[in-house]
Amino acid sequence: MLNLSVLGDFACAGAYLALLAYSVHQLTRLQAPITRAAVAFLLALLVSAAWALGGAWNGLQPPSVRWPGWLFPCLDAARWLFWFVFMRTLLPAAASDRSVSWLTGFAALAVCSEALLAWMADPLPLGALAHAQAFAGLAIAVVGLVFVEQVLRNAAGDARWNAKPLCLGLGAMFAFDVFTGAQAALFQQFDAAALTVRSMVQAAAVPLLWVASRRHGHWLGRLHVSRAAVFHSAALLLAGGYLLVVAAVGYYVRYTGGQWGPALSVALVFVALLALLLLLASGSMRARLRVYISKNFFSYRYDYREEWLRFTRMLSSGAEPQHTAETVIRALANLVESPSGMLWVQRAAGSDFVQAARWNLPTESASVLQDAPLVTYLQQSGWIVDLDEWRRRPSTYPGLDLPPWLAAETRCWLLVPLVVREGLMGFVVLGRPRAVIDLNWEVRDLLRTAASQASSYLDQAQATEALLEARKFDAFNRMSAFVVHDLKNIVTQLSLMMKNAKRLRDNPEFQQDMLDTVENSLEKMRQLMLQLREGDKPHGVSSGVDLEQLAQRLAASARSKGRALELVLQPGVATRGHADRVERVVGHVVQNAFDATPTEGMVRLTLDAQGSQARIRVEDSGCGMSQEFIQNRLFKPFQTTKESGMGIGAHESYQYVQELGGKISVTSELNRGTTVTLLLPLFHAQSPVAALGAR
Template identity: 60%
Template sequence: MLSNLSSLSLIATACGVLCVLAHLALAVVVFPQFQRHPRRALRLQAALLLTVAWGALDTLDQLGWIPERHVIVQVVTPVVDVLRYAAWFAFILALIELPPQADGRPASGVPRPLEGLAWAAVALAVALPVWRQWGDTPVMLMQRPMAMAWLGLGVLGLVLLEQMLRNIDRDARWNAKPVCLGLGAVFVFDVFVYSQASLFQQFDGDALSIRALVHSMAVPLLWLASRRHRKWLDKLHVSRAAAFQSLTLLIVGVYLLVVSGLGYYVRYTGGEWGRALQQVLLAVGLLALLLMALSGAMRAKLRVYISKNFFSYRYDYRQEWLRFTAMLSASASPAALGESVIHGMANLVEGPSGALWLRRAAATEDFVQAARWNLHEEREALVPEGPLLHWLQDRAWIIDLQEWRQHPQAYEHVALPGALVDDERHWLLVPLLNAGVLIGWVVLGQPRTPLELNWEVRDLLRTAAQQAASYLAQMQATEALLEARKFEAFNRMSAFVVHDLKNIITQLSLMMKNAKRLRDNPEFQQDMLDTVENSVEKMRQLMLQLREGDKPHHGSAGGVALVPIARRLAAAAVSKGRGLELDLRDEVSARGHEERIERVLGHVVQNALDATPIEGRVLLRLQRMGSHAQVEVEDTGCGMTQEFIDQRLFKPFQTTKSAGMGIGAYESYQYLQELGGKINVESAPGRGTQVKILLPLFFADAGRDAGRDTGRDTAVEAR
């Protein structure tokens, strides 16, 4: 008998036999799982056994053992094919079903309209072969409707698989991929076969001959899933996002089908204008679809509908919390953070607007509008009454402004500012509490779709408000810290300026004291003019420093010659009636700014002169030490303790002088650090002090710096 079969019939027969054996073997393998998951295993067994029955009937048909017009071929075989589709649908739905709702009702893991559409498609596909056999419609006219019905089954199978794969937990995705791939291959192949039949009104014989083989390809993948994990039949979790996307896709698909049907009807009933009217109808339909897709109110209504009908809780708390936290963390400025707080809290209740009010200062009771979104700007500050502040802070209660307008007794008749209740768009007042202290509130506008303000919404808003309040408080603390640092920097710079002014005043005071004795001395007059000019220049530099800030200087291109500075310091000591011995061993140039280096060395020399009695000795030694210039200042003064040197000497406002400010040593140390230099102090009480300063050399003058100065071992003293 096989010799009488065509090659396609032989291929189809072999594929049918393989399909029967493969699915029967898998049914035997998964049979032990009835005890652990009887409901899901039963659905899987039903799908496998119905596929076995379908494969056997198809094989008998290909062998010619059943007449072509027999009821088994015309009705039973296609009905069994549809029923195995139904069993696969039931198996997929069982995998992604949700726990029962709070009232005990079963909860589906997919939108109910989608599930209803799937079962309606199954019922239609069952009815069509029956109608073809016993109805009065010609058989040829039933071919396209049946092909389209089977095409719809394949598409719905893919949609259900998309639901399962999209919503599966990440840890279980590795185990579920074989199931999705195996069944997906079955549905995709059927979509290909029946879409061709729908378009061309005839089946592809080659594709039909291997259909059973393609369906058998799912068996190894299903077996692999059963071997990967013992609990592969456990139900999977479906997320709200996927339910929203799938229901949206379903609505769009139904909408496009309706528009296409209307277009088809208009085209064939509109006469000469039919084709043009069809194009107009399709354009209007697509435009309306875009308007609905971009409408925030439509999306809000759909999300609320899904939350009410598919889930026991309104929110997916993990997703909402991650989204809200990410929105707050992405804000880099106070203004952006305020807007993020409004947007984040408004999104929780499908709100299109809002405003943020914050306390003006910690010690005040007035609140100002810090940010707004789609609401009027309020420039005036609000000063709520004491009972309202205590009520919000003690109870952290969210005020429904519409309820407050209608039933103020529900809120103990607390008075609200007119700016909050006069605008009908205002819906909720959410207090912001940080560590039990009210720092502000958020006013949310009316939602896009009616939303019940139940305990779940209130708790989520209250939790989000606490998170937002912590971010806002941290931002305010950061701003206060930056402001304090600015004042600290200004005060620090002012301390340096006051220290320099003190030195200038001391110099001018000494000059005025000597002017009474030497005012008729021409040399003193010239020295006085030079001193006044130098003081004016120093004060001009101080004013520039206050205006532009203290900026470190790294010297001019030619470096700073240290020998002339040493000699000027010695001359200044002579003019004050003191002596400074110089030991200039090398003529070196250092990197830096001449005025600041002279200020550093002058401060060290002045301290040495102040600490040394007039009969004592102060020495400045200059020499080259490798890549540095070393300046040593020694004195035979009172000295300092090691504890003062280690812990107080180079800190601001630390001094041993009765009239000192404790700024000079700190400023000198900071500038030397900027240059890459060093300073070392050795001292003991009653035994004098030795200060060693290392300054980086300016190597452009290295050749000249290597020369020796003829003024070595000289001394300049005033007796």
């Protein structure tokens, strides 16, 4: 009678045979070269199908005619062996990649152990070696997962896309065997339900293998084993071996601990898992493992491509300027597994070296003089100083004299100079590494090259900071020039008032006008102080500015000074902006017209609306300007035709009109006069009086 296990065996055998037939057909149809990977793949399929057929045969036959007890486990071991050989062919066989040979040897040992245990268990009572067989099966599954991880991690680009289905399929089979093997190792018996569906799990992986075979007929070619892959694989193998040892100890405690055995075994497993998590999270343990792998499995200590990419990536990660110095320390420290460091830089040319940043080391307030022996030595030699070696044999570094705080700090390990354009801009002190590292030529060369890159990065950061500071001072100086220009106008206004005060001091109207002028000047100076303190920002609220009233105020101000401003005004014309700044712009144009025009001359202000813009035209009959001055100098700062002028007002007016989205134009003829036209955006909200007048 067919049961679930037999059905699963038949399904598994059929799936593997179908994939085998398809693969052979593809090889013959495409006339592809028969590679070792293809042969191993076909043999793995064939043996897997034979293993499934053997399981189905044993399930249908009575015990007397079934296969020998050792044959079926040996077939299971053989199919895993061929899968290991297949995955091994996808990885390089270079002699320097000793990690691959080490992994292959461990896989062969695990497979041979399972086959040997199956042969030894045949004459013994049923289940006599079940516990040992469980450990062997678990070892095969763990090695299989490591192989899968190697294949996937070392695949790149299109190869990774090809490798994913293969790794998912094989990984699922090995993961299921890890579950069944771990359970049997802990409880000394296999789970009958898990064994029943095991063949179905193997069959479920076949479609993924089929997808992988369709994606790449040459089976991915050779793959390169990187240091990262070796590190992760070694960590996985160590974790698997650790769990196997824990399971063995738990089994021993369970059956020799008497009444407390089961409880003690559970507590032991929990504590062991917690200890494993702590070890995996330990930076010191990871550093020691990386150092061990680099020393024993590779010809060179560093994978320079990966190290350089990681170094530059870390340098560029310091987005905020205040974190730049600490980023340089961390980037250099990571190259040698150092958990701490500090950076000393020269803030300006000719200054002393001070601590700019620190990482897991104490703050040091003392500075290093620019002519100190340490600075002179680093600048002349450019050597990386091993502080431990200097403490043992100072003669190794002739002429080097360390500051007392550095010589006494035993946590400091290396001193790396930062040189830019043959000059020393600073140095980095690195703390003692997590793992013992031989400071050979390779480590020194990598640190020297990285320090050169870090120096350029720091130099660029300091140059950028200096440029930003210079721009801030430039903006402040420009604003100061605007403020000084406005103060000059206020001083001129107050000087004129004081000149007339001697003659009109008893006139009540003059007295009132003088008070209004002083109050207005005081308010303007308050605004100038606020502008100087907060920067070049508009003050007040942006709103509609009634240009008609503005023109009336300018005319009244001119009358008080004994000048006449002719007005031609269209009522209801307004613009959007800050009232004081708009009045200052128009007032500057009017004042320039008065300055350029004799007392008997004409100055006229015309206001009207032109389309969507308010137009202000100021005409005078004064001395005029040349076309060369208008085109090349008029609106530039510090350019003027006045003997006492500063050349700031026209520039400020032009800048503000541009900010409002307006336009300023000038036409002029020498000795005939000038016309300045301001076009400002029209503010459409009209007063009720203007609206009625329009009707």
